[in-house]
Every structure is written in C-alpha cells, then in structure tokens.
Amino acid sequence: MNTGKRQQKQRKVLLMGKSGAGKSSMRSIVFSNYVAKDVRRLGATIDVEHSNIKFMGNLMLNLWDCGGQDGFVENYLTHQREHVFSNVAVLIFVFDIESREFGMDVVSYETIIAALEECSPNAKVFCLIHKMDLVQARLRLQLFEERAEHIRAASGHFQTKVDFFATSIWDQSLYKAWTQIIYFLIPNASTIEALLQELAEVIDARELILYERTTCLMVTHVTRGWEMENPFTDRFERISSILKTHKHSMAKHTGVPAGSANFAEMQIKTSQFMFFITRLTENTNLAASIPPSEQIFNAARVNILLARPRFAELDISAKPKTDTQQQEQMRRTASGTQVQGIESSG
C-alpha cells in the first residue's frame, strides 16, 4: 500500500464463540437492521456465513460468522484450518456470561487462539463478554473483570493485545464495542481525522461525528473546546443507538425497507446548541453539534456541502480511476492534511 495505489482493502474478520453465545444476533443487529427482539427468529448458523460490508476510508469488511457448534469448530481447526485462520485481521470471540461451563469455553478459545497464532500472528483479538443484561447490575463489573482476567491468562501469544468489552444487545454497549473494532480496522483513520479536524475548525463546530450510514457505527469524531467537558462520555454509542432506533421506527411505519430508510437531513435547534446530521459521502453521514446561532448553522451546512468531494476521495465507493489520477489525489490529500500515506498491516 505504500506505493500509493488505492484499491478496496478487504479485511477479514472472524466472529467466533460457543454455539448460542449471540454471534449471529450481534451481527444481525449491527449490520442487518434487526432490532433486539427480532433476533429470536434466528436459527443456528450452519458452517460459516460470509458478509461483506463497505465502510468509509478504503475499507471493506469481510465478516465470517462461524457457526459455533462443536462439529463445525472441529472442522475449522482441522480440514479448513488454513482456509479459515489465514490472513485474519481481527478475531472477535464472543463469550456468553451465562455459560454454565466457562472452563470449557476457555479451552475452546485456547485452541482457536493457537490456530490463529500459527496462521496469522499479527491479528488483533477482541473478546466480547456478552449477554451482560442477564447479570444483576451491581455484579456486572466484578464478574466482567474476573472473566476477562481468566481469559487473558489463556490468550497465549496475544496476551498483551486482547481487548475486552462487556456487551448486551439490549443497550448501547454493543455499539461501543463495535465502534472500537471498526476504528481499529480503518486503514486511514488518521487521514480522515485530520480532514475532519480541519472541517471542524472551519465551521466552528463543537463536535463532529462521522458515522457509517447503514450500521450507524461511528467511524471517528472530533471534539473541540468546551464540548470536551460534556458529561455524557458515552454519547457516541448513544447517538448510534438513537439513530438506529429512529431508522427502525421510520421503516416500520412507512413501509420502507429498513436498509433504505435513511434521512437526507436532520436538524435540531435549541437555545443551547444546534445539531444537524447530513450526508457526507455515499456511505457516511456527518453529525455536527454547533453553537446556537443561525449564521454558524447556515455557514456550516454550506461548508460541509463544499467539503464533500474531499471526503469522497477517501471513500472506497468513489468511481474507479486510473492509477495516476489516484496517486495524484493521494498526494493532494496527504499534503493538504500533513498526514502521510495509508498504513497497512498484515
């Protein structure tokens, strides 16, 4: 990638864990516009289900939802070992907090980690401790930490690199975890961030949040000034969750399929802030929180409109161009924002 040649970058993501842990539920909610109570309809995943998800910034997620029944896992570890575990960018391992045989889960995790170490030692591992809503609120943190420590001890080669999240499909914790995972996968996050920062300065925004349209997952955000003191530190997940809920509501009551119930623009103006969401590129939206002033608001809208082409250059869905054009664009983008290149990793 250092040559500057741009192409769709496929990142392989494995979603694994014991049968019934909630892998497919999670995937359906985040990527397929399910609401939490719809997941009852899901049956067991047979073998591997693949899905491709486009994201901003030259990223194509290639998600492997691996059925968790013992027979399948056996198969992944033997016949398909090379096929499944090579070129993995991220392994997401889902633990069920309610599981009666946590010890067995960890053993299975260990064998998978061993296979991963053998085939793609540079992969990143995220462990999601799932179904946290089933635990009493006051015990959650303690239980989570105990489990996390136990799992870390079994992580072998990845011991220092594992990240843990407590999740539940019934609240925004799911979005929190997935936002982190996505952020890790975006190859040119710093370029996007720098561009966003520049935009924020121009339009005098308190906060800009860039998020992907279909999943409502945050790609990145920029916060300026007093907004850093905002007491709602979980606001990004909350906004993801609010927007997703609203999307479902619109889809349900207008008869539009949930995938296309996107709004073109949303504005909220109050005496303390103004907030709007507008489309930035083909698969991203930009949410902006600005000071309560009509001038700033209108100027910000125009400026965002003007900034669209520059963000579109970073987007994978921009029209395919010849190599030289692309290289030139790369240089322009990079010099404009003082950020070099696109990092690549195995």
Added chain:
Amino acid sequence: MASPSPSDAVRGDSTSESNQHEQPLQQFQPGARLTLERYFQDLQDADTPSSPLVPRYHTGRLPNGKIGDNKPRLLLMGQRRSGKSSISSVVFHKLPPSETLYLETTTRIKKESMHSFMDFQVWDFPGHVDYFDPAFDTENIFDEIGALIWVIDAQDEYLDAIARLNTTILNLQQHYPAINVEVFVHKVDGLSDDYRSDTFRDIIQRVQDELSDAGYENAPVSFYQTSIYDHSIFEAFSKVIQKLIPELPTLESLLNSLCSNCRIEKAYLFDVLSKIYIATDTSPTDSSSYEICSDYIDVVVDVSEIYGWDRNLIEKSSYGRGDEAIPGEAVAVEETGNQDAESLITMERKGNNYLYLREINKYLALICLMGDDSPSDKKALIDYNVGVFQAAMKEVFPR
C-alpha cells in the same frame, strides 16, 4: 401566587415582585430555558407555574360543587393482575415495559400527581377492594373524578371483570352521571389478530347488553384495545385525556387551519413528557403516524439531553482561569439561538413524508407530518404560521 417559573419570563407581563426573583435565576442560566425537559414529572412536589387565571377543568361536577384540589382525577380500576400499575408506570414514569414484570401488587390506593400542560391525578386502585362497601368514603373517591378507566385483562377469563364493571357503572350512574367510563381491553399483544377482535367485540357486546338489561341504555362507555408493549396504551390515554380538555374544539380548529394553510398532512400537539397527544387536526388518524411522531420525540429529546447539558458552569470557571477562553465561541454564547426547540427531518427517498417539530411551550410540542412537497420552499411559511399558532396557544393556555 406560587413561585416564579420560567414561563413568566417569556410572558413578559409578570409582576415586579416575580421579576426580582427572576433576575438571579437568569444570571445563572442566560437564555437557558430548559428545553424539552423530560424528568420534570418525577418531581412529586414540583411547583405549579403561576397563572393569572384560575384554571378551569371539566371535572364532571357543576362549578359550584365542592372545591377539592382542583385536579381532574383518572381512576384506574379493574380486577387484580389486570395491569393497572403497569399502565401507570409505563405511561407516566417511562418504565420500560419489560420491567413491569417486577412490579409488586398494589395494596393501597396510589395517588400520583402529574404536572404537565394540565395537572391531573392518577389514582391506581388495588384490584380486590369493593368500593361500594359502606366503609368506603365513595364521595371522597368519586368526587371530581375526570374519568374512570377500567382495565380488563383480555388474556384472562373476563366475565367477572365485566360483572364488576357493570355494578360499578350502575352505582356511579345514580350519583355521578357525568363520569366518563373508559374500558381498556388490555394485554391484547398476546392474542392473534382474529381472536383479538373477537374478544374485543364480545366484551363490548356483553357490557352493553347487561347495562341495557339493567335499564341503562346508551351508557357513555368507550372501549379501547391496549398493550404496554406498543403505542396503543398511549393512544388510548390520549383519547381519554382529550375528553377532559374543555379547549379541545378550539385546539382542533387551530390545528385544522394550520394544516390547510401550510398543506400539512397531519399535525399533533404532543405533551412531551408523557407522549400523550392532546389534540390533532380532524383528518383521519392512523396509529402509524402517531407512532412516527412519538418516536421522533424520543430522538429529539435524547439528542437534546446529550448536547443540552449546562455549559454555563464550565464557561464561568474557564473565564476565571482566563487563558482557557476559546475565541469564536465566546461571541456565539451571547446569541440565544432558538428560543423554542425546533427540529426537522427530511427523508432521502422522494415521496416520503418529512417531519417537523416545534416546541410550543414548556410542555407541549407541535409535530407535523408533511406531504411530498419540498421543505425548503415552504419552511419560512411554516415557521411563520407556527408562530401564529403558538401565539394563539398562549391565549388558550395562559400558563
């Protein structure tokens, strides 16, 4: 007069006495009328905003009747375990419906006051008590009652419930003929569509037959199918409460003229806290447009909560430190932005409606579902007309 309220500041004609109280308050929060506050109703002893007019309510009693606490009452009654407490928690305390499983049995009358666009009390009755037992002070209970809500569990054997309902109606009819009786056929979410409408019709039939057998024709009883797991309970409550608003015809005609002048498809006047709509224009209502509006309020309130935090404290402290002040923003803070919260959503696909929300006063918000025309053309017209509507509302509800 009660203590000054933010709404006094807006009206501008408040007495000098209340102005003195107003000053320090404004110092702390310049221009910060709390917009779209959600948790107000949890304050049990919240002050009632003052008003030069004595509020008048349709209480089912003659004006020269006994003056109580001046609040219309909603009585929730029905068999035990029919879902009365769940309804009151979900509608008035925003309890998630799934949590109602853990509510305990009500053993004594629970009185809850709601402070909203109009003040009313909800009395949640235990299911097992016989109120016409001479030991009970029926006069105290049914005096000034606004509506009697009778909850029937549609998933359970309902013959006993109907028998008790009819006794109650017949008893009330003698002494308090003006009471509205509202029957909620509840928990219908658990029934299949066919079975649901059969049950509903059966219950209506039985109640009316038995009442006419007892010689009481055309009883003023309304029936609703409700469930706490969707919006139907809010819609039913909206209709119950609308009957208690004497100004309803005025509101409806105001909304009608707003709709015809701006080509609005459907306009609702919502109570933001309870998500009950107190009026809508007279065009036919369908529940999906109500649900869209209700969900939309959630979006606006949730986002307002995230970004509407009180910046003033931090601004003050950073002025104190001197060097932390951020250029540009300091100027903007002087501007108050929109006095009343306003919001707009346009949908991406052509031919879909878009939504417009405008805060009318402390409690009420106007939500309009627009037709297919482009919003940018008509935005100014709508803004102006909504301004006119808001002024008219101020005359109808002076506080």
